[in-house]
Amino acid sequence: MWHKMSQDALQESMLSDRFAAFTSQNVRIKYNTGNIREVKSYRISELFSAYRDILWDDGRHKYNVSSFIGEIDEILLGERFSTFDQSTLDNLIGTLRQRGNSNATINRxxxxxxxxxxxxxxxxxIHSLPEFRRQKERAGRIRFLEKDEEARLFAAIRSRSEDAYRLSIFLVDTGCRLGEALGLIWNDLQPTRVSFWITKSGRSRTIPLTMRAxxxxxxxxxxxxxxxxxxxxxxxxxxxxWNEAxxxxxxxxxxxVVPHILRHTCASRLVQGGIDIxxxxxxxxxxxxxxxxxxxxxxxxxxxxxxxxxxxxxxxxAAGAGLSSQDSVATKQRKPRAKKNSAGIGDKKRA
Structure with a gap:
């Protein structure tokens, strides 16, 4: 009995050694590290430096965005992120509101x-994003120039610069943005029309020109x-x-009363003049x-x-409904015939 158990144990040991030798010599384990990336964290300002020239064209809008991102980075105390969660966004919006930012400004x-x-x-x-919800904006009062205000302001501008005066006339009669006017080249102009190619919305448009434009x-x-x-x-x-004038x-x-008021003024005059929205x-x-x-x-x-x-x-x-005043009076006077007394007075059929 003992001899048989020893023999079985010996055979198991031999098989185990052979299997170990086989696996060590013929099996190779490979690890694919090509898709493994180091998780890095970034400041908001670093991300802006990396992508600003890709996402925004040069101009005033890009300048404003740079100011916005700088303020956001300052509120976040330069913290680095690999994920941007909802609580971080909510705290950011709360801080902006405490600083007196309107909902319209927060949205921008x-x-x-x-x-x-x-x-x-x-x-x-960044490996996760929060949900951005647009804040409800109130419709504010729109300021536009009256005719006398325009005359006084433009005269003061003209006394300082004829070119600035020409630009002011063009802005109020076309309603274009300041950047759109400054970006015009001669090929954008026809005898009676102007085409704006560099616009905030990215959509070009062509409009007719007034005589003074x-x-x-x-x-x-x-x-x-x-x-x-x-x-x-x-x-x-x-x-x-503009500010001096x-x-x-x-x-x-x-x-x-900023240059953009000329765009409001143009729009207001069109609507007040009966042009449909x-x-x-x-x-x-x-x-x-x-x-x-x-x-x-x-x-x-x-x-x-x-x-x-x-x-x-x-x-x-009632008259507007097709009834004259005389018709309405006649209607009131028209009554059913009253029955006469028992003697039949006035009753032709009984007489």
């Missing part, structure tokens, strides 16, 4: 952050022709002239009709007929 800053984080997520730098873009022929009708100016130069005419305390949208180049609807309340001419209805008296309403 969050739009910039969302665009940056989505790009970083696509490139594998045609005059201010006409090249005088003196000296070397610049690249475009307003290429001799830039935004800081124009804004400085508005101070001179007594509008210095009004923080809404869809055409105003096309003229301004708004991406959505909702943006143009801010001016819809100025179209008061469409409501004039409501006053006529409210001031109409009930008898006049």
């Amino acid at each position: 800053k969050m739009a910039a952050l969302s665009k940056l984080l989505r790009k970083a997520h696509k490139m594998g730098d 045609r005059e201010v873009v006409a090249f005088s022929g003196e000296g070397r022709r610049p690249k475009g009708p307003f290429a001799m100016l830039n935004q800081p130069q124009f804004r400085q002239i 508005k101070q001179e005419v007594g509008l210095g305390a009004d923080d809404q 869809r055409r105003v949208q096309m003229w301004l180049g708004h991406q959505t009709l909702q943006m143009t609807m801010r001016y819809a309340h100025l179209a008061t001419n469409d409501l004039d007929s409501c006053v006529v209805v409210l001031e109409t008296r009930p008898t006049e309403c």
Whole structure:
């Protein structure tokens, strides 16, 4: 019995040694490390430096975005992220609101952050994203220039710079953005129309020119022709002239009197003049009709007929329904014949 067990144990030992030798000599374990990446963390400012030139074109909008991202990085205390969770976003929005930012301002800053984080997520730098919800914005009062304000302001601008005056006329008569006007080249202009190719929405548009807009873009022929009708100016130069002029005419305390007010003024005049809101949208180049609807309340001419209805008296309403006043009186006087007395007086049939 013992001999048999020893023999079995010996055979098991031999098989185990052979298996070990076989596996060690013929089996090779391979590890694929090609898809393994180190998890890194980044500051918001570092992500912006990496992707700003890809996501935003040069210009004022890119400058504003740079300011937004810088403020966000400062609020986050330069913290590094490999994931950006919902609580971080909520705390960020709460801090901006405590600093006095309106919902409209918060939406603009969050739009910039969302665009940056989505790009970083696509490139594998950020591994999770929060849900960005648009804050509800209140419709604020829109300031536009009255005719006398325009005349005084433009005269003060002209006394400082003829080119800035020409640009002001063009802005108020076309409703274009300042950057769109400064970016024009001569090929964008036709005798009676102008085409805007470099726009905020990325969509080009062509609109007709007023008589005075045609005059201010006409090249005088003196000296070397610049690249475009307003290429001799830039935004800081124009804004400085604008601010000096508005101070001179007594509008210095009004923080809404900025160059963009000329776009509001153009839109307001179109709506008040009876132009339907869809055409105003096309003229301004708004991406959505909702943006143009801010001016819809100025179209008061469409409501004039409501006053006529409210001031109409009930008898006049009946007349409007096809009944004259005489007809209504006759209707009231028309009564069924009364039955005569038992003697039959007046009753022809019984008589």
